[in-house]
Amino acid sequence: MTACSPQSSSADTTSTASGATSTVEVRKGGITPLVSSSTSVQLASLFALTAPVKGWFHATADQGTYVHAGDQLGVIDNQSVTTPVDGVIESVTQDNDVAEHYPLFSIRYGGMSAEVDATAMLTIIGSDQRLAGRFQITDAQGPTDCAAIVDDGAVMPASSEQDTAGSSAGPQGAESTRTLQCLFPKDVQARPGQNAVVVLTAPTIEDALILPVTAVAGRLGSGQVSKRDGDSFTTVNVKLGASDGTSIIILDGLKEGDTVASTAPNLAPGAQS
Known part of the structure; x- marks a missing residue:
């Protein structure tokens, strides 16, 4: 306002x-900073794992590999890069000296999600804060914790197809919004198109x-x-x-x-x- x-x-x-x-x-x-959004259930789109720091990146996992939550996929400046959820690695950046927030992996999660425009909150609290999230599907079970909160804003294109739905980057890469995905646990009964409310919170x-x-x-x-x-x-x-x-x-x-x-x-x- x-x-x-x-x-x-x-x-x-x-x-x-x-x-x-x-x-x-x-x-x-x-x-406790928060953002709340009324949105729709969708198939989870590709999300990126980005460099937590500037440094030399070395991948230890290959494109096409199915990985599990917590698996180490690479190392940058002696820090491990891990995945928050199970999924398939769609793309991997080559070993390189990369900037902080540079996209390293694109992961496809085999579940449902809902998107939230978190631009205002992230502008204030910064992008390094660890967020938590809950969602409620209308007339369904819940509220339920998000399996993970992931960033859609820096997804590398997959090698075989273009799938950057939900990405906030424009045709020239200009970012106008910061869209986050709340990934639903796979045991949650949900269908694309259902209405949902998602609340994301930062540390108090x-x-x-x-x-x-x-x-x-x-x-x-x-x-x-x-x-x-x-x-x-x-x-x-x-x-x-x-x-x-x-x-x-x-x-x-x-x-x-x-x-x-x-x-x-x-x-x-x-x-x-």
């Missing part, structure tokens, strides 16, 4: 009369400064709040962190105990926009 910009020469000096405006206080607490961030999301205009990195300043409210720019959909982390611009309007700037009745 974003609000329209104030019609003022300075984004941090707009003031409004306090009147009967309700307020909330900046407080410290824990927050403790002792953070937080506000309700309803008090903040903006989401991706920066925003504004109406901070109480005596008998009036001043629009203040803030740096934003992760959100759990209810609360959002304030990284800069406010301190613990500050009071702000419970409604985001320009969303209150009578505010300029």
Whole structure:
């Protein structure tokens, strides 16, 4: 959610009369970043295993091999590259000095999945966080833990066919979204086309400064709040962190105990926009 910009020469000096405006206080607490999506069940598409660090990569598994969850497929800079689920290796990059996040293997998982656009969350928390996920198929069993959360954004083309469904890379490789797959355990009864809800969560961030999301205009990195300043409210720019959909982390611009309007700037009745 974003609000329209104030019609003022300075984004941090707009003031409004306090009147009967309700307020909330900046407080410290824990927050578990998450993204939730209503989506559809599909056949799992190819996913990539990427380089965890920059370094010299050497493959120890071959294209066409059926591998099991936890198997080592290669080594980079003395770190093992393992697969999170069973599957068939569709492609392998040649031994090379590769950059971090470079795709090393494409794996085909023989099960169902659901895709989630996690662009906003990953922009805030970074791509190195280990995510967990649960899904619920409408009118079916669940909720159930995802077998794995895998990235669709860097899949190498298979040697015999083009199968990059769900990849976020465009024709020239320009990435506009970060799509993640929740792979379903194979014992889950699911069919392509069924409706599902998927929730992905990152590790909990403790002792953070937080506000309700309803008090903040903006989401991706920066925003504004109406901070109480005596008998009036001043629009203040803030740096934003992760959100759990209810609360959002304030990284800069406010301190613990500050009071702000419970409604985001320009969303209150009578505010300029």
